[in-house]
Each structure stands twice: as structure tokens, then as C-alpha cells.
Amino acid sequence: MTGKTNHSILPVDFYEQPTLELAKSLLGCLLVKESASGTASGFIVETEAYIGPLDRAAHSFGNRRTKRTEVMFGKSGLIYTYVMHTHTLVNVVSGGVENPEAILIRAVEPYSGLKLMQERRGIADIRKWTDGPGKLTKALGITMEDYGRSFTSPPLYLAAGKQPEHISSGPRIGIDNAGEAKDYSWRFWVTGSPFISRRKKLINKG
Template sequence: MKPLDKSYYQAPCLELAQQLLGCFLVHEISDQKLVGRIVETEAYRGSEDRAAHSYRNRRTKRTEVMFQEAGLVYTYQMHSHTLLNIVAGQIGTPHAVLIRAIEPAGGIEQMKRNRGETIKEIDLTNGPGKLTKALGITMNHYGHDISKKPLYIVKGTPIGDIATSPRVGVRNTGEAANYPWRFFEKNNPYVSKFR
């Protein structure tokens, strides 16, 4: 499995969010490969996007990596969960793509152990906090180059039937709450539940 080249992530954020659908997210831990096919993403467009942590070019210790080169990992904590984002676009333009859901494709028994609970496979990785726990992705991955092992993305099969909706959990962000920047594979059962 060859990681996608770093230049892949220089695509504009909205394009990258769609291009990542169908690719495989891989985390090599010890002698295991935990693998999931990306089926849901969300785009966050920095300075002009009130839902982004980097709105108005807000540069903090947390958001600093978003201003760096494309292909770096931006992890942050929400409640007790770690969320995985990939920095997109050009240096100085704080855009990122959130990986919201994956379809388990390898190392499933280890993913279940990582979740530490008895859970149906369908609910294993159908949310951004669930997938990071299942794959063993933590805040220690902040700033990691996603084109390098042990955490990386490989080319998959492009998804033909992409659906869109407003993003999840950004209700108090004015008009940004309605931007249709959530992308997912239509009718895939591993997509997160939209409330």
C-alpha cells in the first residue's frame, strides 16, 4: 500500500473533501494494518468560514498546523474524542478536511478492541470520534505528515454517487451552518447518522 503523494492534498479544500471519498485511511500499529475506506468528509475553509477553528485567520497553538503545508494532520479534542483533519490547499490558507466516517476494511477485530466495548460492526467507525478510537489515532498525531507511515491514505476507487448536506454540529455559525460542505457516499450504511 503506497501512500498518496503529499501534492495530492494541495487541491482546493472542497475538491479534496470529495476526492478523499473512496480512498483508504491506514494506521499501522505493531504488526497490524487497521484500514478503513473513507465514506464521509467535511470541508472547512478557514478565514471565511465561521464554522472553522481558523475563522478570520485565528492563529492559536491549536490551529497553527492549519497554516502549514497541505497533507499535515490537524487533530483536536471534542469532549473526550479526538477528531482527524487533513490540512488542504496552500501554505498560509488555513483550510482542512475532517474525516467523518470510514467503512472498516482491515484489522476489524483490533478496531473493536480499541473501541473497548461490545459493538456492532456497523457502528464501529460511523463518526469522527469513533473512527479515531477504532484506528488508535490520538492527539499525538497532530502535525504528522499523512503521506508517511504509520498513518497514511492510499488511493481507492472514486465514488460515483456523492451526496451533500450541511455540516454536522455547527448550528451556531450563522450562514456557515447551511453550507453544503459535508460529502458522503450515498446509501453507504457506514456514513454517520445525520441529526
């Protein structure tokens, strides 16, 4: 499917849900990025919740306030981007002002701007364009310039999409040094989606 969508941008109050509930509610929502090259979008199929400052896996653990985490202390619905291993990752700020929590968007199902996404990723298999947090930002054109913006308006925004019938959950990925937090089942995904990250591992646990 390509071209513009008729989906409505989600309102501010959508983001005022408790973080774990919001992480599940984001599944099926449409992530849209407008750029000079064109518009690309995808339905969110996998998320991870980070509930600081008590979550050892969260950047804001211990109420850590730095130049990078400053946006996490803002209102829910802001955009938190950061770079890891040269890849930009995108998060939805949650928890409310002075309560630094966030939700990492781990994977999306490509929806519009497919030709543009393929050019950016340089591979033919659509299932591999956006099946990871660094892959999806490259495919959609999300950059550090989006840091601090709001998901409620262009150029990067979230719109109502298609609600999944079944949601699975399990431990988050890549946080082995986070103590007991590594075992929290705060990763959520659309059951059976072929676009989630680390598909074999997730499906076996689902």
C-alpha cells in the same frame, strides 16, 4: 476483509486540490494507522470541508492562529488532530501554506484490522465502529500524537482506494452557532453507504 493492503500511499500533490474538491476526492481513499497493537484501516465514506478564515465554522475563522490551529497554516496534507468532548478528531490540512483550511474525516468503512477495531470499540456491530469522527479515531488508534505529521508516510497515512460511483452533499453537522456557514453544503458522503454518521438524516437528504 483483513490483513495488509497493496494500496499506494497518495503523493503530496494529491492534497493540492481546492479544499471542496479534495473533500470529495478523499471519499473512497484508505485511511491507515499503524501502531504497536497492529494496523487498522478503513475507506473514507464521509467528510466535511472547513474553509477558513472566512468560514465561521472553521477553527481558523478570522485567521485565528493558536497552538491548536498552528498546523492549519502549514502545507496541505498535514494531519490536524484535536480533542472535542474527550474524543480525538482527525482532519486533513488543505489550502496551502498560510491559507488555513482543513477537511474533517467523519466516517470510514472498516477494511483491515477488524479484530483490533472491535476490541477498541467494544461493540459487535461493525456499522457502529467508525460511523462518526470520534468513533473512527478510537477504532483506528489515531491520537493527538499524530498532530502535525504528514498523511504521506506512516504511521498514519492515506492510500489510493475505491472511487465511489455517487457522492451526496449537505450541510455540516454540529455547527448551529456558525451563522450562515451552518447552511453551506460542505459535507460529502458516499451515497447509500451504511457506515456514514447519522445515517437516517443523511440518507433522507441525499
